Amino acid sequence: xxxxxVETISAGTLERYGWNDYWESCTAxxxxxxxxxxxxxxxxxxxTNRYRIMTAAGEYAAEVxxxxxxxxxxxxxxxxxxxxxxxQTLPGEQRAVIHGVLPRRSAMIRRAxxxxxxxxxxxxxxxxLFIVNALNGDFNVRKIERYLVAAWESGATPVVLLTKADxxxxxxxxxxxxxxxxxxxxxxxxxxxxxxxxxSLSPYLLQGRTIAVTGSSxxxxxxxxxxxxxxxxxxxxxxxxxxxxxxHTTTHRELFPLPGGVIMMDTPGxxxxxLWESDDGWQEAFSDxxxxxxxxxxxDCRHAAEQGCAxxxxxxxxxxxxxxxxxxxxTGRELxxxxxxxxxxxxRQQKSADKRIEARASYVKHKPDMD
Numbered sequence: 001x002x003x004x005x006v007e008t009i010s011a012g013t014l015e016r017y018g019w020n021d022y023w024e025s026c027t028a029x030x031x032x033x034x035x036x037x038x039x040x041x042x043x044x045x046x047x048t049n050r051y052r053i054m055t056a057a058g059e060y061a062a063e064v065x066x067x068x069x070x071x072x073x074x075x076x077x078x079x080x081x082x083x084x085x086x087x088q089t090l091p092g093e094q095r096a097v098i099h100g101v102l103p104r105r106s107a108m109i110r111r112a113x114x115x116x117x118x119x120x121x122x123x124x125x126x127x128x129l130f131i132v133n134a135l136n137g138d139f140n141v142r143k144i145e146r147y148l149v150a151a152w153e154s155g156a157t158p159v160v161l162l163t164k165a166d167x168x169x170x171x172x173x174x175x176x177x178x179x180x181x182x183x184x185x186x187x188x189x190x191x192x193x194x195x196x197x198x199x200s201l202s203p204y205l206l207q208g209r210t211i212a213v214t215g216s217s218x219x220x221x222x223x224x225x226x227x228x229x230x231x232x233x234x235x236x237x238x239x240x241x242x243x244x245x246x247x248h249t250t251t252h253r254e255l256f257p258l259p260g261g262v263i264m265m266d267t268p269g270x271x272x273x274x275l276w277e278s279d280d281g282w283q284e285a286f287s288d289x290x291x292x293x294x295x296x297x298x299x300d301c302r303h304a305a306e307q308g309c310a311x312x313x314x315x316x317x318x319x320x321x322x323x324x325x326x327x328x329x330x331t332g333r334e335l336x337x338x339x340x341x342x343x344x345x346x347x348r349q350q351k352s353a354d355k356r357i358e359a360r361a362s363y364v365k366h367k368p369d370m371d
Contacts, residue, residue, distance in 0.1 A: 039056065045081060075120065083125065106125060122212075130149040130204075148182055181321075208263075
C-alpha cells in the first residue's frame, strides 16, 4: 500500500470526521521518515476513480497520483471511503492529489462483480457496522449471517438492526431468531416511524466513532440515516409492496457527520453479498457451531458418518438448528471454492508475468548492436 510522510497539523475541521490522537501519531510517525510534506485528509465519498476528501481547510475533489496508480498492486490498495490519506492540495483550486493511504484499522471487503476473482473495499476505518434487515417480506436470517461473516472479518464490531418494527406483529420472535444465529452480537428492533429502539442505539452514537450502515436494497438504510440525523441527508425511495424489494437509493459510498459527533457511512444496497477471504469471519460468525464441533471425538471430524460426532448429536437433539448448520456448510463451501479460484488466477497471472520477464530478458540479450 502506498504510504507517504504526512505533515502534522492542527485537527481543525477534521475532528468532525474522526481525527484523533491515534491518527495524529500515525502522521507523526510517517513524517519522521522525511520526504515531501503532505497533509492528511479523509475520503468522504467515492465515485469510481474520483473522490471527495475533507482536509483541515475544507472539502476538495481528488484523484490519485500517477505514481500511486503505477505502484498499486491491486484494486483494494486504492483509497476507499473512510480512508485517511496523504494529499497535496493544488494552489488556487479546490482539487487535490492523493499520494498515499494511511494503514487501515478495519476494512469491509466483498468479492467484486465479474468473472475474475477480485476484492472490492466497501469502507474502511469502521468502528461499528450496522447490519440492517427489515421486518417485512425481506426478513432473512441467512442473509444476516452472510453479512456477519464479512463484518467479523473486517475488524469492525457488528450490530444487527431490524428496521420497520412498526410493520411486524411478532417482533420479539424475530429478534430471538436472529439472536440465536448471531451469538454475541447485539440485536435491536427499530422503527423510524414510531421512534421505537432509538434509545437503544445511543451507546453506539459516540463522538468521533465511525458507523457503517449496510444491507440489501429496501431495508431502510437511508431512512435510518435520516432518522438518526434528525433531517434529510439521503433521498429515500419507496419499495415495491408485492415483494418488499427496494430500488437503490444510495448510488455511492459516503460519510456523514451527525449531530453529537458520530460519523455515519452509507453504502449502496446489495442484492447479494459475495464473500471474500473470510475464513476467520466465517468461524466467528458460526462460533456456536465451532464450539460444538470442538467436542467431536476426532479433531478432523467431517460431521458425516464419524462416531462421537458432537455436531450430529446436537442436530438430533435440536440443540443446533438444521437450517443454520446447512448455512454454515454452504458458506464454508463457497469460501473454499473462492480460495481455489483465487489461487488459480494467481498462478496464471504469475506465469504470464514470468513469460513477459523472460521475453524481455531474451530481447535485451539478443538485440542487435546499433553502435
